[in-house]
Amino acid sequence: MSEAPAEMLPLAISGLVALSLTLAILATVWPRQAHRIGGYGAVLMAAAVVALSALFVAAGPEPESAATRVALGGWEAPLGVMLHLDGLSMTLLVLTGVVGLATSLYSLGYVHDPIERRQFWPLWLWLWAGLNMLLLSGDAFNLYISLEVVSLSAVALVAFTGTAAAVSGAMRYLLVNILGSLSFLMGVVLLFGEHGVLDLVLLEARTEIGPTERMAAVLMTAGLMLKAALFPLHVWLAPAHGSAPAPVSAVLSGLVVTGSFYLILRLWMGPFAPLATPAFGILVGLLGVAALVWGSAQALRSGRLKSIVAYSTVAQFGYLLIAFPLMLIESEAWKVVVFFAIVHALAKASVFLAAGTLQHAAGHDRVAEMGGVLRARGRTVFALGLAGVSLMGLPFTGGFIAKYLLLEAGLSTILAGSLIGVLWVIAIAGGGLLAAGYVLRMVAPAFHRGARDAGEAVSPWMDWVPLGLAVVAAAAGFAGTLTLHTLTLTPGAP
């Protein structure tokens, strides 16, 4: 391909980091203008990410040399910190851009109190910048700091409304995050002590299977599982995600959790790849099945709209764990997992945004008493249903393609002679039924007879953005080929 895109790529990567940080700092200095900075900035950032991805796809010639590494300050690893862009991080950057833009536009309507607005926008822009930096970092210690930026701003966003439920949810979230970060940091320290380098690519070249690597892998993975709310370390998720303001829940369930999962994937495809054994894979897969069953059961029991959505995150992340044993046998399966995580993030964010609109209109989120609002707000219920259908995995949605590919990977492990593959296939198929159960619980009252009551007025942003994002989630299937192609541009992946 042409030379120009490849040459511009490093500048564009640095530019994206600089842009997201500049927006965050400007909003911090001028909180009165923060919503304008955030609104226009979100459009600018989404455009920048799209431009970067266009450059990336245009420049990436061969899968094995597709990673672009930028030496910050001109200092190459091991001395300096490297930014690292490959197919995996590029795909998730685009996801972050899309969900970030939708959340920002929604927040223009949702966060209308002038005092709250000044608290919300700087923190949200720091969180977005943190996510961009997390996805672009190629250095173990820098990953830790980026994780901290993300966690700390996320905790503050959960708490900023100041209600008792929000503050106690945030406190629990903070403690969990600190524990997870410290665990991750201990692992980084062990790796640095053993190998004397922090850069992930250099670490990957030096890793052997020894006690240090095992210990570091356990510590870092446990810390990240805690942050990603992967079963059995999920208990903090529902109180935090359920009590946060709607746009914050959308970002937490859609992006922050996915960010921690990305890091687990990145580490196990890189430095820890030699440590993955089939028995370990099966253990992780069983945890995934348990997450699927338990999370769905909680979602089916819960009486509050946002709790249902929060528990469904626990359940849906079970699929990501189930995919782990599949990846060990069917090496292409990791791309399917990432695609699934993307579709889930889009659908989950739009469900949370729609739930926020309904909650705002009704003044509460007790499902049993929301019938009137659900009947009157067809557009939002349609968004909720459409995104829900994608979560269930019905045909013609992104969720269908993701689950189809996942099932295909499961079936091919059975063909490869793995008996336990039967369990994975049953879980993947059965999980869709459970999802149908809790999604129907949310939208069913809309079809009952009864009075219509539109409730409180909502801004047009809150009315239309969930629908737009739900359409994107459903249509994500059409971008499947492009996504999978971009993901093949990840050097070192199986």
Add this chain to the structure above:
Amino acid sequence: MSNLLLVIFDLVLLAGLLGVAWRCLASTDLFRAVVLFITFGLLLALAWVRLEAPDIALAEAAIGAGITGALLLVTLERLRSIAVERRRGRPDQPPDPAGADALLHALHDPPPPRRTFVPALSFALVVGGLMVTALWHQPDAVGLEPVVDEHMGVSGVDHPITAVLLNFRAYDTFLELAIVLIALLGAWSLGRYDRLPARPAPGPILPGTLRLLVPVAIVTGVYILWAGSHAPGGAFQAGAILGAAGILLVLARPRDLPMAPSTPLRLGLTAGVGLFLAIGIVGLFIGPGLLGYPPEWAYPLIIVIEIAATLSIALTLVALFIAGRPAGDDH
């Protein structure tokens, strides 16, 4: 002989660290626990000195023991004043003596959490044991020292740690500054500043001591900042010392604290990250890359960034001590 003495000193230090940590965790009185935590921080700083890491020792003493201790103490003070307020009641809420007593009781003599003790201890022992095993097998890795030494000539400063923090890994340091700022934004998002309850007017001792202490703290802070380019020191330590001076000033006049106007205050708080990023972006276009300096400009630019960072850190720490956002911020 001196070697033996040092070994004995190290053993005593280690025993002291473990003992103080245990007492701190076991204490049911929160005030005593905080004081023990500060003691622990100071002992830990000594341990860092013995490990020949004076930079970390300075940071541990100033931030770990000093500022964190002050933050914990002021939190206790606020909780107490909340209890007193609840007992008296406010115009908008009736007095609640039972709730106030429960809160005071929780501060001084909370029921020991027996249920979690055994699982927590066994978990700590298992993880600790595994860590020791892993570290036992660890070779003495060369680390990055040779690479850093090789590049000292072009780093712009003479102290390797400052070279790493402000030049080679400037991105990490920038993000650390950002984290301190985000912590403050989080605290501010929770509510407006409430004055500390008026206590009996301070006697002549506090103002008198401050008159002597604050100038000394400022001189020390500026020296530590300046020393950073060739010896242990730097923006974080200097910022913590200046912040401590600021906290003392706040304590000396709890009732009539002058409130800074919003925009200049926020400019001061973000000066560190803002200037760092601005210089970094200039580096992207005319230097070696994002957050890089042209070699001949490295020294002055690092100094400028360090001065701004020191100012921001000191201001942020004082603002965290005051807690809520200033009233002027909401107009």
